[in-house]
Amino acid sequence: MHELSIAVNILDIVASTCREQGYSTVRAVRIKVGNAAGIMTDALVFSFDCAKSGTVAEAAALDIDEVPVGGACSDCGSDFTVDEPYVxxxxxxxxxxxRISSGDEL
Ligand SMILES: [Zn+2]
Incomplete structure (x- = not known):
């Protein structure tokens, strides 16, 4: 379940950013996850909620912006997005x- 290690990495980034900028608590963490990134967002939220206890983000919600797979076609010139995680x-x-231009964000 690699979502747990991703959640722990997110919490590490949040903790070090808070240390650098002098914040002691976090209300929300917002991330972008591409549909082709291979992440199960439900599992990521669950892992984040399990791992956040005792951290500066203990009371924070994880907000996920899901980014569709998109690309630009050089045959017809269209910029497109698709619902599937592949094209x-x-x-x-x-x-x-x-050329794929979005969908692998994390
Ligand atoms: Zn085309």
């Missing part, structure tokens, strides 16, 4: 000459 063809023209 094989441009959804506009069916071409394969596209």
């Amino acid at each position: 094989f063809n441009c959804p506009v023209c069916g071409g394969t000459a596209f």
Whole structure:
């Protein structure tokens, strides 16, 4: 369950940022997760809630912005997004000459 190690990494980043900037408590942590990042967001929220106890983020909620997979097609010039975590063809023209531009964020 690699969501737990991701949650622990997020909490480490939050703790060191708080130390650097002099904050003692955190109300919310907002992250972006791409649909193609291979993260189960429910499991990540669960892991965050388990791991946050005793940290500066103990009372914080984890807000996740899910980012769809998107790309730019050089056949038809379209910028597109898809609901699936993958793309094989441009959804506009069916071409394969596209470049993925979003969806692997974490
Ligand atoms: Zn296209």
